[in-house]
Amino acid sequence: MILEPGLLDRVRGAERVCVLTGAGVSAESGVQTFRGSAGTWEGHDPMRLASQEGFDADPELVWRWYRWRQERIFAAAPNAAHMTLADMEAHYAGFCLVTQNVDGLHARAGSRSVVELHGSIWRLRCPADGELVEIDRPVDEVPPRCRCGATMRPDVVWFGERMPEVPLEAAFRAAAECQVMFAVGTSAIVYPAAALPSLAKSSGAYVVEVNVEPTPISAYADAFLCGAAGELLPAIWSEVVLPKAL
Ligand code: BV8
Numbered sequence: 001m002i003l004e005p006g007l008l009d010r011v012r013g014a015e016r017v018c019v020l021t022g023a024g025v026s027a028e029s030g031v032q033t034f035r036g037s038a039g040t041w042e043g044h045d046p047m048r049l050a051s052q053e054g055f056d057a058d059p060e061l062v063w064r065w066y067r068w069r070q071e072r073i074f075a076a077a078p079n080a081a082h083m084t085l086a087d088m089e090a091h092y093a094g095f096c097l098v099t100q101n102v103d104g105l106h107a108r109a110g111s112r113s114v115v116e117l118h119g120s121i122w123r124l125r126c127p128a129d130g131e132l133v134e135i136d137r138p139v140d141e142v143p144p145r146c147r148c149g150a151t152m153r154p155d156v157v158w159f160g161e162r163m164p165e166v167p168l169e170a171a172f173r174a175a176a177e178c179q180v181m182f183a184v185g186t187s188a189i190v191y192p193a194a195a196l197p198s199l200a201k202s203s204g205a206y207v208v209e210v211n212v213e214p215t216p217i218s219a220y221a222d223a224f225l226c227g228a229a230g231e232l233l234p235a236i237w238s239e240v241v242l243p244k245a246l
Contacts, residue, residue, distance in 0.1 A: 003223070003239070011180055014092065015094055016174075016179050017088065018178035020193065028079040032069075032072070049061070051158045059151050063139070070122075070139065081185075087237060089113065096178070100117055100118050100186060101116075102116065118157045122135055125154070127151075168192065176203045181207045183208070183209045183217050186215070188217045194216070198220065201220050208223045210229050212226065212227060214226075
């Protein structure tokens with residue numbers, strides 16, 4: 001694998017590393033990405049399903065989509081990219097993994113501190129009384145109901161909804177303070193997450209993008225590594241941690 005000159009030294013020498021992942025990091029686990037080939041689900045646009053309007057219009061349809069995703073994620077396993085990111089977390093004094101994904105695969109791979117910008121498909125929220133329920137398997141009834149009787153929703157951030165303050169602040173702080181930023185498997189379309197790599201760049205960080213195709217990040221990244229995250233991340237990391245050739 002041909003790496004940009006200096007990439008390994010920058011990654012080896014860093015103390016503060018920030019990683020932003022998107023749906024592409026879970027693609028090799030068999031979890032469909034949000035855009036790209038996945039496209040629609042039963043003819044419905046995910047952008048509409050992942051919205052309050054879509055939920056209000058047909059909560060059962062939206063919950064059938066989420067349960068379908070829960071079933072696929074439940075059957076999936078973390079891939080080598082998830083595992084490598086868990087290894088990286090243990091290696092650096094200052095490491096922040098920020099994900100746009102709601103699948104929980106980073107935690108299943110052993111990452112201990114994950115900033116979930118868009119929430120979790122494994123948590124339900126009651127819009128009426130705010131009750132939060134963590135689940136570890138796909139929902140049975142669709143739509144699930146709260147003890148108060150109201151219809152629960154997935155505890156994820158839908159389009160047009162405000163991001164959760166604490167994770168958002170943590171993500172922006174990590175991006176502004178890191179020395180190396182990895183952007184892995186994201187189309188860099190969804191804001192404010194997509195602003196993180198450019199914030200890192202403007203704050204002086206070395207930006208490495210890992211994606212199977214170029215994105216808006218590629219234009220300013222210091223290194224664009226074109227390929228599958230499950231192959232490239234372990235390959236890079238093995239060279240970083242191996243003793244430098246004399
Ligand atoms: C908000 C949870 C404001 C649900 C998701 C400018 C500034 C601020 C906001 C906006 C703005 N412009 C527009 C907006 C609004 C909107 C937005 O960004 N729209 C986009 C479409 C233009 N943003 C919002 O609505 C956000 N909220 O800004 O609120 C506000 C302020 C005050 C008061 C009220 C509101 C909320 C956004 C969160 C939406 N929720 N998910 C769920 O998952 O069910 S977003 C959804 O997209 C997923 O989380 C997904 O992860 C995310 C981002 O997509 P990616 O992860 O990048 O996935 P994608 O499929 O697009 O791409 C996959 C990539 O992987 C590709 O590049 C592919 O090439 C690559 N790949 C594939 N295989 C591999 C691979 N790479 C490596 N290896 C492989 N093997």
